Amino acid sequence: MNAMFRMIQEDKMVVDPMMIGRVSRACGELKSKSFVREIHGYVLKRDLADMMVQNAIVNVYGEALELFYTLNQFNIQPDSIAFISALSATASLSSLKKGKEIRKGFFLKGPIASSLVYTYAHCGKLKICIM
Secondary structure: OHHHHHHHHHOOOOOOHHHHHHHHHHHHHHOOHHHHHHHHHHHHHOOOOOHHHHHHHHHHHHHHHHHHHHHHHOOOOOOHHHHHHHHHHHHHOOOHHHHHHHHOOOOOOHHHHHHHHHHHHHOOOHHHHHO
16 A cells, blocks of 8 residues: 555645545554644645544544554553553644553653654643753
8 A cells, every 4th residue: 555655646646635535534544643644744745634534644643553552452462652642633633632642651762752742742742852
């Protein structure tokens, strides 16, 4: 999917919100959150965001959060990668409340601390990290 989208860009094809929505949904089904993040940036830079595109992107981030909460529900301790992915999703959704919920129970070091700072900054609450 990633390579195909890059070929479309290189060939200077017209990329419209409908194509972005479909690519985002496909990435969600493939569980390719990093590519969704890239598509999200592309959409923002080119002002292509419409309701369909936004819904597709939010769905992918929502799936990451749902997986994280499911792990917790079954008392499975998520690893640092799952934790960082969940924090990244909360940052992308600008959901400080969810970020604070997810933060509980993890030692804040290295990439986890960086992800938390990113989440707070993305939600406009960077001062919380300084305190």
